[in-house]
Amino acid sequence: MRKQIVAGNWKMNKTVQESTQLADEIVSNVKDLSLNNTRVIIAPTFVNLSEVIKVTESSIVEVAAQNMHQAKSGAYTGEISAEMLTSLGLKTVILGHSERREYFGETDAILAEKVDAALANDLEVIFCFGEVLEDRKAGNHFNVVESQIKNGLFHLEATAWKNIVLAYEPVWAIGTGETASPEQAQEMHAFIRKIVADKYNQEVADNVSILYGGSVNPGNAKEIFSKQDVDGGLIGGAALKADSFISLVKSF
Numbered sequence: 625m626r627k628q629i630v631a632g633n634w635k636m637n638k639t640v641q642e643s644t645q646l647a648d649e650i651v652s653n654v655k656d657l658s659l660n661n662t663r664v665i666i667a668p669t670f671v672n673l674s675e676v677i678k679v680t681e682s683s684i685v686e687v688a689a690q691n692m693h694q695a696k697s698g699a700y701t702g703e704i705s706a707e708m709l710t711s712l713g714l715k716t717v718i719l720g721h722s723e724r725r726e727y728f729g730e731t732d733a734i735l736a737e738k739v740d741a742a743l744a745n746d747l748e749v750i751f752c753f754g755e756v757l758e759d760r761k762a763g764n765h766f767n768v769v770e771s772q773i774k775n776g777l778f779h780l781e782a783t784a785w786k787n788i789v790l791a792y793e794p795v796w797a798i799g800t801g802e803t804a805s806p807e808q809a810q811e812m813h814a815f816i817r818k819i820v821a822d823k824y825n826q827e828v829a830d831n832v833s834i835l836y837g838g839s840v841n842p843g844n845a846k847e848i849f850s851k852q853d854v855d856g857g858l859i860g861g862a863a864l865k866a867d868s869f870i871s872l873v874k875s876f
């Protein structure tokens with residue numbers, strides 16, 4: 625059975641003290657929950673990873689990075705390699721977030737390279753994609769999502785998909801307070817699962833967790849997560865406070 629996942633993307637928020645405090649609160653709150661099939665992931669910014677890892681070490685809370693560079697090493701000032709992440713003990717990296725695509729010029733081609741570099745280093749990838757508002761209004765959202773997934777991931781062998789998590793984040797719903805309706809999310813997630821099944825097989829499609837991201841909060845999570853093809857969420861704003869994040873963890 626595929627896993628349910630609640631992943632907090634902390635983006636460029638929180639100092640090291642604030643990050644460790646939040647991680648600590650999350651760790652103490654999940655301790656008493658019975659989370660048989662649910663993974664809890666938090667993704668602080670690079671500089672706070674090692675301290676947050678220390679806090680979460682003996683907990684079920686997992687830590688992920690928000691990005692990485694595709695090259696093995698070298699003259700890429702300001703960048704972080706896959707090997708640097710694994711050397712910290714990390715097992716998961718978020719790639720392709722719309723903010724990386726929009727503000728840092730990450731193209732499908734670059735992302736395909738990043739995916740390869742991550743998988744070559746045994747990192748699991750949470751691969752993000754999603755349409756902008758104009759695409760949705762023009763009825764192009766299925767095409768856009770299909771091409772992002774195809775260009776970023778469809779060069780992979782079926783076996784590589786055990787280390788892939790998909791995150792559908794419609795850009796118009798990120799940080800705007802406007803969520804895709806549970807029906808819109810389900811419709812897109814079912815479409816995504818179908819294109820994965822068509823490209824590979826039903827088993828690959830059934831096993832891949834597909835997360836929804838975009839203004840998920842304690843008020844709407846239950847309904848969104850209850851949809852058949854929605855396996856959890858990638859959370860921004862509501863992941864920055866322990867109480868709202870924990871409430872999302874309990875929303876399955």
Ligand SMILES: O=C(CO)COP(=O)(O)O
Pocket residue numbers: 633721793797798799800801837838839840858859860861862
């Ligand atoms: O971008 C997101 C998670 O990666 C979603 O952000 P919000 O939950 O703040 O809309």
